[in-house]
Amino acid sequence: MEDYVIEMLHITKEFPGIRANDDVTLQLKRGEIHALLGENSAGKSTLMSVLFGLYQPEQGIIKKDGQEVKISNPNDATALHIGMVHQHFKLVECFTVLDNIILGAEPMKGVVVDRAAARKKVMELSQRYGLKVDPDARVEDISVGMQQRVEILKMLYRDNDILIFDEPTAVLTPQEIDELMDIMRGFKAEGKSILFITHKLAEIKAVADRCSVLRKGKYMGTVDVANTSVEEMSRLMVGRDVQLVSTKDESHPGDVVLQVDNLTVPSKVSKKDAVKHASLQVRAGEIVCLAGIEGNGQTEFIHAVTGLDKPSSGTVTLCGRDITHAPIRRRSKLGMSHIPEDRHKHGLVLDYPLEYNMVLQRYWEKGFQQGGFLKKRVIREYSDRLIEQYDVRSGQGSTTIARSMSGGNQQKAIVAREIDKDPQLLIAVQPTRGLDVGAIEYIHKQIIAQRDAKKAVLLVSLELDEVMNLSDRILVMYEGEIVGEFDPKTTDVQTLGLYMAGAKRMDKEG
Amino acid sequence: MAEKNRAPRLGNSADGVSSLLASLTCILMGLVIGFLALLILGWITLAQDGNTVSFGEMLGKTWNSGFKAILSGGFYKTANAMGMGVRTEILQAAPLIMTGLSVAFAFKTGLFNIGAAGQYTVGAYFALFGAIVLKLPWWACLLASAIGGAIWGAIPGFFKAYLNVNEVITAIMFNWIGLYGVNTLIYQGGSGPMYNTNTTKTYTIKQVSPDSLLPTFNIPIGDKGYFGKMFLPTIGIFIAIAVAVLIWVVLNKTVFGYELKACGFNKNAAKYAGINDRKNIILSMTIAGALAGLGAGLFYLSGSKEWEPLVSTSLPATGFNGISVALLASSNPIGCIFSAIFISHITVGGGFMDAGIFPSEVSSIISGVVIYLCAFSLLFRSGIRKFFAREPKKAAGKGKEADA
Numbered sequence: 001m002e003d004y005v006i007e008m009l010h011i012t013k014e015f016p017g018i019r020a021n022d023d024v025t026l027q028l029k030r031g032e033i034h035a036l037l038g039e040n041s042a043g044k045s046t047l048m049s050v051l052f053g054l055y056q057p058e059q060g061i062i063k064k065d066g067q068e069v070k071i072s073n074p075n076d077a078t079a080l081h082i083g084m085v086h087q088h089f090k091l092v093e094c095f096t097v098l099d100n101i102i103l104g105a106e107p108m109k110g111v112v113v114d115r116a117a118a119r120k121k122v123m124e125l126s127q128r129y130g131l132k133v134d135p136d137a138r139v140e141d142i143s144v145g146m147q148q149r150v151e152i153l154k155m156l157y158r159d160n161d162i163l164i165f166d167e168p169t170a171v172l173t174p175q176e177i178d179e180l181m182d183i184m185r186g187f188k189a190e191g192k193s194i195l196f197i198t199h200k201l202a203e204i205k206a207v208a209d210r211c212s213v214l215r216k217g218k219y220m221g222t223v224d225v226a227n228t229s230v231e232e233m234s235r236l237m238v239g240r241d242v243q244l245v246s247t248k249d250e251s252h253p254g255d256v257v258l259q260v261d262n263l264t265v266p267s268k269v270s271k272k273d274a275v276k277h278a279s280l281q282v283r284a285g286e287i288v289c290l291a292g293i294e295g296n297g298q299t300e301f302i303h304a305v306t307g308l309d310k311p312s313s314g315t316v317t318l319c320g321r322d323i324t325h326a327p328i329r330r331r332s333k334l335g336m337s338h339i340p341e342d343r344h345k346h347g348l349v350l351d352y353p354l355e356y357n358m359v360l361q362r363y364w365e366k367g368f369q370q371g372g373f374l375k376k377r378v379i380r381e382y383s384d385r386l387i388e389q390y391d392v393r394s395g396q397g398s399t400t401i402a403r404s405m406s407g408g409n410q411q412k413a414i415v416a417r418e419i420d421k422d423p424q425l426l427i428a429v430q431p432t433r434g435l436d437v438g439a440i441e442y443i444h445k446q447i448i449a450q451r452d453a454k455k456a457v458l459l460v461s462l463e464l465d466e467v468m469n470l471s472d473r474i475l476v477m478y479e480g481e482i483v484g485e486f487d488p489k490t491t492d493v494q495t496l497g498l499y500m501a502g503a504k505r506m507d508k509e510g
Numbered sequence: 511m512a513e514k515n516r517a518p519r520l521g522n523s524a525d526g527v528s529s530l531l532a533s534l535t536c537i538l539m540g541l542v543i544g545f546l547a548l549l550i551l552g553w554i555t556l557a558q559d560g561n562t563v564s565f566g567e568m569l570g571k572t573w574n575s576g577f578k579a580i581l582s583g584g585f586y587k588t589a590n591a592m593g594m595g596v597r598t599e600i601l602q603a604a605p606l607i608m609t610g611l612s613v614a615f616a617f618k619t620g621l622f623n624i625g626a627a628g629q630y631t632v633g634a635y636f637a638l639f640g641a642i643v644l645k646l647p648w649w650a651c652l653l654a655s656a657i658g659g660a661i662w663g664a665i666p667g668f669f670k671a672y673l674n675v676n677e678v679i680t681a682i683m684f685n686w687i688g689l690y691g692v693n694t695l696i697y698q699g700g701s702g703p704m705y706n707t708n709t710t711k712t713y714t715i716k717q718v719s720p721d722s723l724l725p726t727f728n729i730p731i732g733d734k735g736y737f738g739k740m741f742l743p744t745i746g747i748f749i750a751i752a753v754a755v756l757i758w759v760v761l762n763k764t765v766f767g768y769e770l771k772a773c774g775f776n777k778n779a780a781k782y783a784g785i786n787d788r789k790n791i792i793l794s795m796t797i798a799g800a801l802a803g804l805g806a807g808l809f810y811l812s813g814s815k816e817w818e819p820l821v822s823t824s825l826p827a828t829g830f831n832g833i834s835v836a837l838l839a840s841s842n843p844i845g846c847i848f849s850a851i852f853i854s855h856i857t858v859g860g861g862f863m864d865a866g867i868f869p870s871e872v873s874s875i876i877s878g879v880v881i882y883l884c885a886f887s888l889l890f891r892s893g894i895r896k897f898f899a900r901e902p903k904k905a906a907g908k909g910k911e912a913d914a
Contacts, residue, residue: 016896308782329784338782346782351775356768360783369765376763 004066005030005193006051006082006162011060013046020046021057024219026212028162033184033194035204035225037237038214039408039436044197047214048164052077052084083155084164089147091139097146098122098135101153125156129186144294145176152183163187164195169203173293174464174497181207199237199437200465201230213237238438248448251472254284257425257456258305263314265300265480274300276480277314282425287447287457289471291464293500297480298460299341302429305458306338307331308346319424332361335424339414339431341460347414348402355383355398358417390416391442408439415443419450426450429460444470464493478502528898529840532890536838537852540880541581544856547875548576552867575864580873582862583855589862592738593729599851599858601812602828604746605630606850608805609832611757612663612798614841618761619794620774625666625681626802627829628688633659633803634810634826635692638817641715641722641810642704651722652749652807659803660796662688667795671788677795685825697819704817711816723813724749746808751847753804758843770794802829834881853877 006028013021021043028034038044049055051062053071061068064080071077091100098115101122107114119135126133131149139147148168155163165184169177184194184207196208204211204225211228213220213236220236235241260280267274275297282288292298303309305316307328315324318334326334340346348357359368359379368379383398392412394400402410415431428447432440447470451457461467467474467488474486476499483505486496498504549572556563563571579586584599609626616623623629636658640651666680696702696712704712715722726742728735737743761767772780773790780787805828810817831853838852839845860873 327784327786328781332784340782345776345778347779349772349776349779352772360772360779363768364765372764372766374763374765374768 002027003030004028005064007063007066008047008051009061009063011047011050011057011062013043013050013055013057019217021050022217022219024060024214024217026219027222028193028195029210030193031188031191032209033188033196033207035208035211036195036197036214037199037201037204037211037233039199039237039438042214042237042436043217044214045166046217048084048166048195048197051082051164078158078160080162081158081160082162082164083158083160085148085151085155085166085168087167087170089151091147091150093140094138096136096138097133097142097150100139100150101135101157105158122153122157125153129156129183129190131156131183144171145173145179148172148176148180149183161192162195163192164197166197167199168196169198169200171294171462173501174493175501177203201233204233205230215239234437238436248470249452251286251451253286253472254454256281257284257319258282258458259315259317260305261315261317263301263304263311263316265297265304265309265311267300272480273312274480275304275311278477278480278482279314280475280482282456282458284424284456285451285454286472287451287459287470288473288475289459289461289467290475290477291461291467291496291500292477294462296477296500298429298477300480301477302338302341302427302460306336306340306427332421337361337418337421337423337426339418339426339428341429341433343407343410343414348410350401350403352402353399354387354392354394354402354405354413355379357402357413358383358386358398361417361421386413386416386420389420390446392416408435411435411443412439415446419446423455425456425458427458427460430462431459432461432463432466440466464496467496468493476500478505481505528891528894529842530845531894533838533840533845533849535890535894536880536883536886539883540876543879544580544872544876545572545577548572548580548863548868548872551869551872552576555867571867576868576872579862580856580859580876583859586859586862592734592741593736593743594741595858595862597737597741597743599854600743600747601809601814602858603851603854604744604750605805605809605828606831606835606854607747607750607754607847608808609802609828610835610839610846610850611754611832611843612659612801612805613832613836614839614843614846615757615761615801616794616798617836617841618774619770619790620777621667621670621791621794621798622678623663623681623795623798623802624678624833625663625684625799625829626832627825628681628685629659629662629799629802630806630826630829631685631688631692632662633806634817635695636803637807637810638696638704638712638715641719642713645719645722647721648724648811651811652724652804655807655811656800656804659806660800663799663802664792664796667792670795671791677791685829689822689825692817693819693822696817702819705819706816709816710820711818714813714816715811716813722811724808724811744808744812746812749808750805750850753801754843754847757801761843802832805832831877834877837881 004027008024008026011021011024012019024043024047026036026047036044046055050057051071053073053076056072062071063069069080071080092103095103098119102118107117122135125131131153133146133149133153134142139150168180172180187194198204208225210222211225211233212222213233215237223233258281260278262277262279263275264273264277265275278301280288290298290301300309304311307326311324315322317323318331318336321334323331323334344350349360359382362368363374368375380398386392387397390412393409394405411431418426431443431447435443447457447459459470471488474488474491474496475482476484476486476496478500479502484499485506549568552572553568584590584595586595589595609630612626612629613623633655637651637655640646640654646654662684666677666684669675669680670677696704698705700707706713724744724746726744728737728742761771769780769785770790772783772785773787777787809815809828835846835850835853838849856873856876860870863870
């Protein structure tokens with residue numbers, strides 16, 4: 001009999017209209033790294049929420065060390081020594097690292113917090129597992145990588161021995177990812193059990209022992225990672241063969257479509273400038289990628305280019321016209337399409353039906369309105385066509401309220417809308433964030449098709465695979481400056497990582 | 511394919527049905543609580559007078575001389591001679607529909623127009639000025655009242671759009687500025703052109719400028735008509751209903767409504783779509799103000815009440831009740847018609863109760879409870895939706911799988 005530390009047997013969890021988990025079984029061995037692989041909305045998060053006591057399953061049982069347990073809230077999970085590093089960290093920004101780690105589990109000496117004892121324990125853990133942190137730094141001042149180490153220390157401090165990592169590599173540089181992998185291997189050597197949620201197959205290959213695959217809420221099986229190829233795993237996940245690397249022809253850049261000169265954008269959170277004298281060009285028929293770690297000025301740069309925010313100096317030129325201070329509508333009319341970074345904040349009116357969102361950038365055009373009245377029939381037909389053509393799936397077609405759609409389909413709807421506008425310049429900011437392999441493949445193809453149709457594409461991405469895969473030119477942004485330009489054919493991920501982390505820059509070291 | 515086309519419409523109407531049922535649930539619970547309040551208050555009053563009544567007697571009293579009046583509203587038998595009760599109900603409902611629309615319209619744009627009372631006041635002044643001083647025909651006076659309200663609504667909108675001052679704060683202050691401004695302008699130390707020193711009110715429109723009064727109508731029942739001949743209801747109610755329909759059309763069928771609602775749902779996405787949010791905020795508040803102002807026109811141009819500048823020291827209740835109307839209607843313009851009539855109904859009915867035993871303010875308790883419960887109406891709505899979803903789900907299940 002195998003030594004399972006956690007078993008989730010035949011879990012079924014239903015939401016109105018959807019079965020998020022359908023008879024799913026997950027068995028975690030003691031001292032293994034177990035990957036949970038699945039596309040978005042395959043039911044990974046639901047399954048973990050069940051394990052954490054956030055949802056009660058309709059059917060199925062959970063066993064810890066062979067004993068059936070009932071987990072009805074997160075406190076029960078903590079009592080069973082289950083800890084989780086969430087994809088979006090749950091830290092108090094203005095607290096120190098030490099205070100964040102002990103928050104909620106403070107050692108007390110009478111009525112005061114015994115910080116000395118806490119510090120001793122935290123430093124011990126930090127040394128033992130090689131989790132370098134500065135206990136007195138404020139969380140808001142430390143890097144994302146260190147924030148993640150703080151989250152890991154939080155779990156260790158609570159003596160958790162079942163560690164769940166939810167998409168932990170999304171925010172890290174390649175170097176930091178390697179470090180994290182080493183740390184995970186260290187935990188494994190200590191006998192801790194790790195559940196590693198991801199959709200990146202290379203990482204599973206690098207670190208996991210076994211891998212359970214979910215597809216559309218159903219359990220597809222568990223495989224030994226060592227004996228299974230990446231292609232097989234991806235087929236299990238998607239249900240068909242997936243092209244993991246998009247193929248594209250040589251680019252033939254034409255005229256300059258977007259020209260940005262010396263753009264400086266003030267920061268909203270600090271007195272420093274978020275973007276400092278950044279310049280770039282995007283030509284027709286090429287994909288230029290702005291790479292960098294999150295929060296290095298890419299967002300502000302794009303906001304200034306698209307008109308959502310105002311730059312303090314510099315110029316933006318689209319197809320030869322100065323649009324530095326042009327209103328958004330004018331930029332749109334001149335041929336700018338924008339797939340925004342935050343699809344909920346900017347990309348969609350979530351309470352509008354899908355058809356209204358499909359015309360969000362063109363409802364005012366003749367054809368969609370007449371004399372100030374919306375032509376609902378035309379809008380419906382247009383929306384139906386986009387849904388069909390771009391394979392946007394939703395419960396009630398054009399009339400589905402956007403809020404009720406899955407993230408991947410919301411994103412597809414935005415991509416459909418922006419591409420179908422037939423732009424001169426397509427600005428795509430993290431167009432595949434949080435999407436599954438199938439949708440990513442699809443959106444990549446669309447972006448390449450735009451390039452091949454002689455459109456200029458400016459892509460912002462945090463995912464280096466995507467950067468390497470799609471772009472014809474790569475610009476790395478670090479602390480608001482463009483610190484390097486690369487040809488993806490002659491550079492590698494490691495080199496980009498050094499520039500992204502600020503360890504190197506071109507104008508100083510060549 | 512035919513199935514595919516039908517499904518969405520079902521989905522939307524189920525949405526409407528569930529929010530209607532939620533509102534009705536609120537009303538029912540409000541009435542039950544109102545009944546209990548009447549029972550207890552009546553009992554206390556009688557006990558204070560030294561009367562001892564049995565519980566059964568008390569129940570009967572509460573029903574017959576209290577609650578029945580509230581339920582019957584303007585139709586309450588003894589008070590509806592020559593249709594007087596119904597006339598009052600209609601008269602009060604018209605401005606309520608308008609202030610309700612005013613609040614609901616602003617809600618749709620994500621704004622809280624708490625200034626309907628002030629806009630109503632200024633609208634009243636414009637209407638009375640048009641009638642008493644300028645002696646304009648009724649439609650011109652109505653137009654003037656809308657313009658007055660519009661100005662008073664536009665100012666908070668302007669502050670919000672260009673200076674980012676919260677519209678609630680500005681609107682509350684403008685309520686009082688409006689009220690005392692109007693009092694001062696009408697009174698003018700006793701020499702105001704609209705002020706009648708004999709009655710300490712504004713001049714009666716009927717005597718000064720009969721053409722400024724709204725046309726009346728009658729229902730041909732009985733030999734003199736339902737409303738008799740002396741006191742006829744005005745066409746105000748029909749104007750209000752027509753405006754409600756117009757607002758519904760604007761919100762749901764036009765590009766303008768599309769933009770306004772986009773701003774209300776998600777300001778950032780509206781900006782991203784190139785919608786000028788400042789323009790929309792100002793326009794939305796202007797229109798909301800015009801609606802409230804027009805409401806005042808409908809009321810004061812019916813000639814049943816004059817403005818009393820010396821004693822008008824509280825904001826007109828019609829303005830604040832507009833918030834209740836809008837909430838009860840879930841900001842649906844058509845719903846505003848019904849919720850305004852409902853509130854007018856129980857308010858008028860409350861006045862017909864046996865005043866010796868029951869305080870007429872109980873009708874305010876009822877509408878208060880109903881509004882309070884409306885805060886939970888989302889809860890009711892999802893509960894109702896769940897209740898209905900359970901049944902047809904199995905049948906619809908197959909279609910859904912095919913979709914996914």
